[in-house]
Amino acid sequence: MTTIPARLRRTATTLADGRELIYFDDTEPWLSGETSRDAVDHRPLGARAAAGEMRLDALTGDWVAIAGHRLNRTFLPPADECPLCPTGRGTVPSEIPADDYDVVVFENRFPSFSALAGAPETSAEPLLAARPAHGRCEVVCFTSDHGAAFASLTPRRARTVIDAWADRTAELSAIDEVEQVFCFENRGQEIGVTLHHPHGQIYAYPYVAPRTRQLLAQARAHHERTGRLLGADILESERRDGSRVVLSGRHWTAYVPYAARWPVEVHLAPHRDVPDLAALEDEERDELAEVYLDLLRRLDRYYVDAAGDPIPLPYIAGWHQAPVREGRAVSRLHLQVMSVLRAPGKLKYLAGSESGVGGWVNDVPPEQVAARLREVGTP
Numbered sequence: 108m109t110t111i112p113a114r115l116r117r118t119a120t121t122l123a124d125g126r127e128l129i130y131f132d133d134t135e136p137w138l139s140g141e142t143s144r145d146a147v148d149h150r151p152l153g154a155r156a157a158a159g160e161m162r163l164d165a166l167t168g169d170w171v172a173i174a175g176h177r178l179n180r181t182f183l184p185p186a187d188e189c190p191l192c193p194t195g196r197g198t199v200p201s202e203i204p205a206d207d208y209d210v211v212v213f214e215n216r217f218p219s220f221s222a223l224a225g226a227p228e229t230s231a232e233p234l235l236a237a238r239p240a241h242g243r244c245e246v247v248c249f250t251s252d253h254g255a256a257f258a259s260l261t262p263r264r265a266r267t268v269i270d271a272w273a274d275r276t277a278e279l280s281a282i283d284e285v286e287q288v289f290c291f292e293n294r295g296q297e298i299g300v301t302l303h304h305p306h307g308q309i310y311a312y313p314y315v316a317p318r319t320r321q322l323l324a325q326a327r328a329h330h331e332r333t334g335r336l337l338g339a340d341i342l343e344s345e346r347r348d349g350s351r352v353v354l355s356g357r358h359w360t361a362y363v364p365y366a367a368r369w370p371v372e373v374h375l376a377p378h379r380d381v382p383d384l385a386a387l388e389d390e391e392r393d394e395l396a397e398v399y400l401d402l403l404r405r406l407d408r409y410y411v412d413a414a415g416d417p418i419p420l421p422y423i424a425g426w427h428q429a430p431v432r433e434g435r436a437v438s439r440l441h442l443q444v445m446s447v448l449r450a451p452g453k454l455k456y457l458a459g460s461e462s463g464v465g466g467w468v469n470d471v472p473p474e475q476v477a478a479r480l481r482e483v484g485t486p
């Protein structure tokens with residue numbers, strides 16, 4: 108576990124079915140400990156849901172989690188039954204027993220990966236391999252305000268979320284079965300979000316994910332060839348070229364990647380070589396809070412509707428971190444934000460070429476995306 112900065116109070120507790128919940132408090136009366144986090148979850152939850160199994164796709168070598176129970180998960184509940192609001196605000200007790208919170212993290216009630224995962228029925232066929240889906244899935248609530256968004260957080264609260272991500276990355280990386288920790292946010296119904304309350308997720312996988320394996324292979328090859336870090340060299344190229352740079356601070360630069368795949372895509376990378384969020388220094392975390400908020404607010408001004416009003420951008424934001432046990436010396440942390448919205452009201456579908464063979468076609472020149480993101484910098 109990381110050392111928790113003095114600006115935060117971290118309190119771990121247990122929900123009615125045994126799942127862990129952790130408060131990350133940055134305001135009074137909890138920060139000083141004047142009021143303790145002793146609210147109890149009284150819901151009759153019954154036994155905790157176990158994760159399912161993972162099956163090996165022998166064609167690609169990729170693991171696929173098969174989790175049938177997730178079909179029963181909460182889907183767009185009415186606002187007065189939000190499971191992520193503090194208990195007492197809605198008509199039913201929520202996942203958070205307290206009547207208010209700053210940032211809270213808890214184990215997903217319907218996990219794809221969990222410490223509780225049954226052994227799959229084994230097949231005698233060697234090409235039909237399966238393993239228990241061991242690992243962990245967590246939910247991160249960015250704020251107790253149901254109507255907010257990450258982009259509307261204060262820098263102080265954004266910094267608390269960053270500290271929570273770093274804490275979870277360090278702690279989940281210490282679990283025996285975990286090979287990779289991925290912190291991400293799905294925002295907007297177009298992305299398939301099932302709850303509107305501002306939140307993200309953390310998946311701790313028992314394998315190195317396919318895209319991460321691909322990034323790692325490229326990084327290793329580059330390192331063997333040049334002795335240098337691929338992530339650092341790409342960042343340097345983008346900064347020298349400048350045409351795709353969106354914003355730059357002392358510690359961070361955001362740019363639209365040269366070969367962007369999505370209609371809107373931005374990468375945010377630290378200037379220093381760090382493998383993961385847990386390795387970020389205090390000053391880097393402070394600036395990240397500012398820079399990330401700036402970036403998200405630009406994204407929310409990227410498109411405007413017919414009346415000229417900005418359209419909140421549906422997006423996926425995910426932190427590419429070094430795997431837990433391999434490739435840490437060549438991997439470099441970066442954030443990828445991407446959107447399927449290619450024009451107001453028009454979605455890009457991952458159709459034949461992309462879904463079939465991974466052959467991406469992007470209709471929007473990355474330089475044009477970067478120019479628009481620079482233009483909407485000052486509202």
Ligand SMILES: [Zn+2]
Nearest residue numbers: 189192253304
């Ligand atoms: Zn809510």
